[in-house]
Every structure is written in C-alpha cells, then in structure tokens.
Amino acid sequence: MELLQLQYFITVARLEHVTEAARTLHVTQSSLSKTIQRLEEDLGAPLFDRTGRNLRLNELGTRFLRRAERAMLEIEQGRLEIKDLTSPENRTLELAVTTASTLPAILREFRKQLPEIQFHVQMLATEEMVTLLRRGEVDFCLCSPPIQGEDIECQIVCIDPIVVAVPAGHHLANRTSIALDELKDEWFIGVKKGYGTRDFVDEVCRTVGFEPHYIFEGDEPARLSALVEAEIGIAFIPSTASHSREGIRYITIEGHRLDREIALLWHKSRYISQAGQRFREVVVDYFKSHN
Incomplete structure (x- = not known):
C-alpha cells in the first residue's frame, strides 16, 4: 500500500466524485480510477458502491477513511514538526473563528511578539470549522459555544x-x-x-x-x-x-x-508548533487581562 493511494482515496471519499477528485489532484480520471482499484485489490474489498459513473462510500470505505485520515495526519504532523524545528520562521498559523470581535487585538499582540510568523484566518460556521480542525487543516479555532469531542482539546478562555x-x-x-x-x-x-x-x-x-x-x-x-x-x-x-x-x-x-462561553480549540493529536504554543499563550493572557 502506497501513500499516494491513501491520498487519492481520501480525496475521492470526501468528494464522492471521480471527476472532481481528479481535477483537485491534477491527475487524469483513468489514472485515479486505476489507483483506487489497486487499493481495493490490496485490501480485498470494495470501498465504494458504484452505480454507473456515480460512486458512494460504503460502510467498509467509511471505516477505512477514518484510519486513512488518521495515518495521513500523523505523517503530516511529522513533516510539520521537522519543518518547525529546522525553519520555525517559515511557519504559517492557520486559524478558524466563529467569533471575531476580540481577534484584532489578539493578532496585534501576537504579531508584536512573533513578527516573522504569518497567519491565515477564516470566519466559519461551527460545523465547517470543526470539520477543518479534525482534518488538520487549521491549527486553532476560537469559537462560541465550546465544542467537545474525544479528539478536540477545548479551553474556555x-x-x-x-x-x-x-x-x-x-x-x-x-x-x-x-x-x-x-x-x-x-x-x-x-x-x-x-x-x-x-x-x-x-x-x-x-x-x-x-x-x-x-x-x-x-x-x-x-x-x-x-x-x-x-x-x-x-x-x-x-x-x-x-x-x-x-x-x-x-x-x-x-x-x-x-x-x-468563548473557547480555544485544538486537535489533541496534532503537533503544536512553537508559534502555535505562543499564540495559545497570547489568547489566554489576553482574556485574563480583560475579564
């Protein structure tokens, strides 16, 4: 089993559409289909129910998707950790918020302390924010109300x-x-x-x-x-x-x-960079001084 197979499978599973997945991955549909087929052969079971050109993730595929996402997340965390330890100044902090009223002051203080670190902020509804957090596509969420989950660390600030x-x-x-x-x-x-x-x-x-x-x-x-x-x-x-x-x-x-209640969220299994640790401290200190 190859990492490329897992990457392709995760993309197809999320989109449930080969054409869109091929476009996202910048590969041909035939190449993508063959890769998914080889993965199913390696596993000895179909991961999708197919009707003509349409496909839908089946129960086995749903189970495998959870593990594949976890495996890819761990590999990505390893890559981020090495990058952070060797080139911390090249880090971009990914943030998602449902509550933005306090964000300008927090980001201003963070930039004062770590001016070399870039950040990218998305204003999202709660469900979309949590989805990105679980996928490892954002580092921290500032949200209200707090979100609980086995894989989510939640600190009310x-x-x-x-x-x-x-x-x-x-x-x-x-x-x-x-x-x-x-x-x-x-x-x-x-x-x-x-x-x-x-x-x-x-x-x-x-x-x-x-x-x-x-x-x-x-x-x-x-x-x-x-x-x-x-x-x-x-x-x-x-x-x-x-x-x-x-x-x-x-x-x-x-x-x-x-x-x-305003809470700061992060993924329990995700590597927190040095910049991320400092951002978390800035958020906690900000609310302590304003409560």
Whole structure:
C-alpha cells in the first residue's frame, strides 16, 4: 500500500466524485480510477458502491477513511514538526473563528511578539470549522459555544455576557436593562443560523416563548453594529463586541443568564508548533487581562 493511494482515496471519499477528485489532484480520471482499484485489490474489498459513473462510500470505505485520515495526519504532523524545528520562521498559523470581535487585538499582540510568523484566518460556521480542525487543516479555532469531542482539546478562555444593541432613537434606548420576553415584537438583525452565538440566543428566546424575528441575516458579525446604528433593527451583541458608538445604546438583559462561553480549540493529536504554543499563550493572557 502506497501513500499516494491513501491520498487519492481520501480525496475521492470526501468528494464522492471521480471527476472532481481528479481535477483537485491534477491527475487524469483513468489514472485515479486505476489507483483506487489497486487499493481495493490490496485490501480485498470494495470501498465504494458504484452505480454507473456515480460512486458512494460504503460502510467498509467509511471505516477505512477514518484510519486513512488518521495515518495521513500523523505523517503530516511529522513533516510539520521537522519543518518547525529546522525553519520555525517559515511557519504559517492557520486559524478558524466563529467569533471575531476580540481577534484584532489578539493578532496585534501576537504579531508584536512573533513578527516573522504569518497567519491565515477564516470566519466559519461551527460545523465547517470543526470539520477543518479534525482534518488538520487549521491549527486553532476560537469559537462560541465550546465544542467537545474525544479528539478536540477545548479551553474556555472567556465568559462573555450578551447585551441588546438598539439605535439611539429607539423607544427602548433609555432603558438600562430589559426582560427577554419584552423583545418578542422587535425586529432583529443577526448572523445566519449555524453560528454558535445566534443558535444559543435563539434557543434561550424559545424558553421564554418567542422566536426572534430577523429581518436581516448575514455572515459578517462585525457589521451588526453598523446596521443597528443605521436603525435597520436591534441585535444581540456580545459584550466584547459592544464598542462605544454614538448612535447605539446597549441594554443589559435581566432575569436570564445570557452569557456565551468563548473557547480555544485544538486537535489533541496534532503537533503544536512553537508559534502555535505562543499564540495559545497570547489568547489566554489576553482574556485574563480583560475579564
């Protein structure tokens, strides 16, 4: 069994489409098909159910995929460890976040300490973020709510109260606190379903008998304050994102603990580079100084 066979198999298994897999791997379809066929012959069992040109991973293939991904991850970790120990300055830190309000300050401090290290950040929904973490395609995730898993290390770094942001001219703007059920007839703006904070807030609202009515749903949490200031609607905003703006008032929620937990995640089996260890320290120190 060759590493190339495993690499090809993993790509085909994830896409379940030979043409797309061949395009991704930059090989011909016939070469890819022959490689998968040789792998199945080596294993003595088919890994896919085939119907014409369509194929779907079967139960045996699903089992083998988990082990193949684990094996390739270990090899990749070995490569990264050697690279990190011999050329640490050439490392790029891969980050995924569902909560970005604190990220600029964290990255600014990290860059001060390790200016030679590059980083790449993706803003993702929770499910996609965890998928990339498990595949080893990101080093760390900063997310809310925390994600638990046998293969995921989860460190809660912040308890972040959620407040209501309203325009300065709103009829609730003079309130300092408000009960959650008083908001049942309001128009909300927010991020799309799938983002942890949105899903958490919606669930708490259901417990008091209403579903927030969203008139705007996006995938850029940082834009919510601008939309509130423009009097498009009101929004649930984490305290860490409630920066002082002339056209916005922030109201505390009473009667319910509407707090989000922010967590730093990393893969338990993944090698953590020297830069990664320093990034983790920067994140923990940042929240300690701001809690």
